[in-house]
Amino acid sequence: xxxxxxxxxxxxxxxxxxxxxxxxxxxxxxxxxxxxxxxxxxxxxxxxxxxxxxxxxxxxxxxxxxxxxxxxxxxxxxxxxxxxxxxxxxxxxxxxxxxxxxxxxxxxxxxxxxxxxxxxxxxxxxxxxxxxxxxxxxxxxxxxxxxxxxxxxxxxxxxxxxxxxxxxxxxxxxxxxxxxxxxxxxxxxxxxxxxxxxxxxxxxxxxxxxxxxxxxxxxxxxxxxxxxxxxxxxxxxxxxxxxxxxxxxxxxxxxxxxxxxxxxxxxxxxxxxxxxxxxxxxxxxxxxxxxxxxxxxxxxxxxxxxxxxxxxxxxxxxxxxxxxxxxxxxxxxxxxxxxxxxxxxxxxxxxxxxxxxxxxxxxxxxxxxxxxxxxxxxxxxxxxxxxxxxxxxxxxxxxxxxxxxxxxxxxxxxxxxxxxxxxxxxxxxxxxxxxxx
Numbered sequence: 260x261x262x263x264x265x266x267x268x269x270x271x272x273x274x275x276x277x278x279x280x281x282x283x284x285x286x287x288x289x290x291x292x293x294x295x296x297x298x299x300x301x302x303x304x305x306x307x308x309x310x311x312x313x314x315x316x317x318x319x320x321x322x323x324x325x326x327x328x329x330x331x332x333x334x335x336x337x338x339x340x341x342x343x344x345x346x347x348x349x350x351x352x353x354x355x356x357x358x359x360x361x362x363x364x365x366x367x368x369x370x371x372x373x374x375x376x377x378x379x380x381x382x383x384x385x386x387x388x389x390x391x392x393x394x395x396x397x398x399x400x401x402x403x404x405x406x407x408x409x410x411x412x413x414x415x416x417x418x419x420x421x422x423x424x425x426x427x428x429x430x431x432x433x434x435x436x437x438x439x440x441x442x443x444x445x446x447x448x449x450x451x452x453x454x455x456x457x458x459x460x461x462x463x464x465x466x467x468x469x470x471x472x473x474x475x476x477x478x479x480x481x482x483x484x485x486x487x488x489x490x491x492x493x494x495x496x497x498x499x500x501x502x503x504x505x506x507x508x509x510x511x512x513x514x515x516x517x518x519x520x521x522x523x524x525x526x527x528x529x530x531x532x533x534x535x536x537x538x539x540x541x542x543x544x545x546x547x548x549x550x551x552x553x554x555x556x557x558x559x560x561x562x563x564x565x566x567x568x569x570x571x572x573x574x575x576x577x578x579x580x581x582x583x584x585x586x587x588x589x590x591x592x593x594x595x596x597x598x599x600x601x602x603x604x605x606x607x608x609x610x611x612x613x614x615x616x617x618x619x620x621x622x623x624x625x626x627x628x629x630x631x632x633x634x635x636x637x638x639x640x641x642x643x644x645x646x647x648x649x650x651x652x653x654x655x656x657x658x659x660x661x662x663x664x665x666x667x668x669x670x671x672x673x674x675x676x677x678x679x680x681x682x683x684x685x686x687x688x689x690x691x692x693x694x695x696x
Contacts, residue, residue: 260283260284260337260338260440260443260444261283261284261286261335261336261337262275262278262283262284262285262286262336262337262338262339262340262444263285263286263287263288263332263333263336263338263339263340264278264285264286264287264288264339264340264342265288265329265339265340265341265342265343265361266287266288266289266341266342266343266344266357266361266379267287267288267289267294267295267298267304267325267342268305268342268343268344269305269307269413269415269418269519269585270342270378270379270411270413271287271289271340271342271343271378272287272298272303272304272305272310272314272342273307273310273413273418273419273422274340274342274378274411274422275287275323275340275342276310276313276314276317276323276419277313277419277422277423278444279313279317279320279322279323280313280316280317281447281448282322282447283322283444284322285317285322285323285324286324286325286326286332286336287323287324287325287326288326288327288328288329288332288333289325289326289327290327290329291327292327295325295326295327298314298318298325299318299325301314301315301318305583305584305585306583306584306611306612307415307416307418307419307582307583308416308417308419308420308582309419309420310418310419313419329361329364329368330364330368333364333365333368333369334368334369334370334371335369335370335371336373337373337374337440338373338374338375338376338440338441338444339365339369339373339374339375339376340376340378340409341358341361341362341375341376341377341378341379341389342378342379342411343357343358343360343361343379344357344379345357345358345379345380345381345523346523347522347523347526347527350530351526351527351529351530352382352527352530352531353380353381353382353523353527355381355382355385357379358377358379358381358385358389359392362375362389362392362393362396363392363396365393365404366392366393366394366395366396366397366398366404367396367397367398368398369397369399369402369404370399370402371402372402372403372404373402373404373405374404374405374406374407374436374437374440374441375389375393375404375405375406375407376406376407376408376409376441377389377406377407377408377409378409378410378411380410380411380464380465380468380520380523380524380527381461382461382527382531383458383461383462383465383531384458384461385461386406386407386408386431386457386458386460386461387457387458389406390404390406393406405432405434405436405437405440406437406457407430407431407432407434407437407438407441407457408429408430408431408432408457408460408461409428409429409430409431409441409460410429410431410460410461410463410464411464412425412426412429412464412467415518415519415579415580415582415583415585416580416581416582416583417582422448423448424450425448425450426451427450427451427452427453428441428445428448428450428451428452428453429453429455429460429463429464430442430452430453430454430455430460431454431455431456431457431458431459431460431461432454432456432457433456433457438454464524465524465527465528465531468520468521468524468525469524469525469528469542469545471509471521472516472521472524472525472542472545472549473541473542473545474509474510475509475515475516475521475545475549476515476516476544476545476546476548476549476552477545477548478492478496478509478510478511478512479512479513479514479515479548479549479552479694479695480548481495481512481695482512482694482695482696483552483555483694483695485695485696486694486695486696490695491695491696492512492677492694492695492696493677493695493696495695496510496511496512511677512677512694512695513552513651513675513676513677513694514552514553514554514555514556514590514649514675514676514694515548515549515550515552515553515590516549516579516588517553517579517580517587517588517589517590518579518580518583518585518587518588518589519585519587519588521549521588522549522587522588523588525542525545525546525549526546528542529542529543529546553590553593553594554590554593554594554597555694556594556647556673556674556675556692556694557594557597557598557647557673559673559692560645560647560673560692561601563671564645566601566602567598567601567602567603567628568601568602568603568627569602569604570602570603570604570644570645571604571606571642571643571644571668572598572603572604572605572606572643572644572645572646572647573606573607573608573636573639573640573643573645573646573647573667574591574594574595574605574606574607574608574639574646574647574649575608575609575636575639575646575647575648575649575650575652575655576591576608576609576648576649576650576651576652576655576676577589577591577607577609577612577613577615577616577649577650578591578609578611578612578650579591579650580650580651581650581651581652581653583611583612584611584612584614584615585612585615586612586615586616586619589612589649589650590649590675591616591649591650592616592619594647594649595607595620595630598628598647599620599625599626599627599628599629599630600626600627600628601627601628602626602627602628603628604628604629604631605620605628605629605630605631606631606633606638606639606643607630607631607632607633607639608632608633608634608635608636608638608639609650609652610652610654612650613632616632617632636654636655636658637662637666640662640663640666640667641666641667642666642667642668643666643667643668643669644667644668644669644671645667645669645671645672645673646663646667646671646672646673647673647675648672648673648674648675648676648678649675649676650676651676651678655678656678656679658678658679659687660679660680660683660684660686660687660689661687663684663687663689664687664688664689669690670687670688670689670690671689671690672684672689672690672691672692673692673693674691674692674693674694675693675694677693677694677695677696679691679693681693681696
């Protein structure tokens with residue numbers, strides 16, 4: 260089929276590339292001319308395992324196209340997928356301005372019957388509003404435009420794999436025609452399809468992300484209690500994982516969740532509930548626990564140190580999770596901001612996120628402290644007074660405990676991802692603090 264994808268962020272670009280890989284003719288639309296030229300040259304604007312290779316392959320095969328010319332792109336496709344951002348506003352609600360802009364462009368330029376599919380995470384009821392908005396601005400009133408919900412369930416760092424091996428495809432529609440078209444689009448993927456109403460599909464996305472955020476915050480809460488009563492959260496999680504009712508995923512304690520989905524979606528669902536007069540107590544608790552958890556290690560270090568002023572602080576890992584360069588709601592951002600205010604000299608290493616982090620914290624002096632980016636973890640650890648670990652990169656997990664004691668001036672490590680065995684670190688002469696152990 261001839262498909263158009265509006266937006267080339269995580270949702271749009273990954274979806275477009277994967278649709279092309281399955282044989283569809285796909286045009287990805289973005290307003291950023293530089294970004295389009297970058298993608299045409301074979302460079303992905305986001306770091307995601309396997310994405311750039313598939314992008315290059317399908318562009319060379321003529322199945323994948325990039326453009327800023329939305330007027331031409333929206334003229335005669337079979338389906339248009341909307342994958343633009345819905346960023347969080349100060350009150351926690353979702354900003355739908357990008358959705359509205361794309362809908363108006365579609366309405367004013369489409370020349371044939373078409374299916375419009377909303378993949379972006381949107382408040383419940385948005386697809387109804389999208390349908391009406393397109394009708395309001397439709398230039399050719401004789402056209403039949405269907406609107407369906409098709410939320411994505413991608414995990415950053417494994418988004419390509421998740422697209423090809425999804426647990427299910429959610430289709431939200433009241434229309435047999437829209438269902439038929441979407442089933443045809445997804446047929447090459449060979450995945451289970453679950454059909455429901457548009458509002459149920461929108462709610463399913465929020466319900467899934469909020470449940471996973473709840474699970475993470477619950478484990479972090481239990482981990483904090485473990486520290487106080489002498490239990491080990493790793494043992495507790497392992498014991499829990501054998502219970503089929505609980506499952507083994509999302510039981511790992513740490514310094515909180517981040518990224519583009521969980522923080523935004525928990526606040527958005529909380530806002531939607533408040534609008535209809537309902538208080539989501541569990542979600543509110545998850546948000547509160549996560550906010551406090553992010554800087555828990557900084558609080559521990561503050562109690563241990565007299566001052567951070569002029570200390571060399573090694574920071575290993577900047578991205579909110581391994582496999583991505585995304586810094587949205589990353590714990591590293593909050594902690595480094597606090598460390599700089601206290602006069603620390605940061606030496607930071609991350610295998611993927613350095614460039615993005617440099618836009619937030621350019622190398623050099625900041626407030627009372629400074630930021631220096633290094634090319635490997637040895638350079639960060641060399642002569643350091645203390646070390647913070649914020650991302651569970653595989654190469655960081657492989658650091659021998661003796662490396663900390665041999666390189667650091669004072670082997671004092673605050674590990675927000677529980678990467679190392681506590682006894683091994685202690686035996687290596689490292690003063691080691693982690694979460695829940």
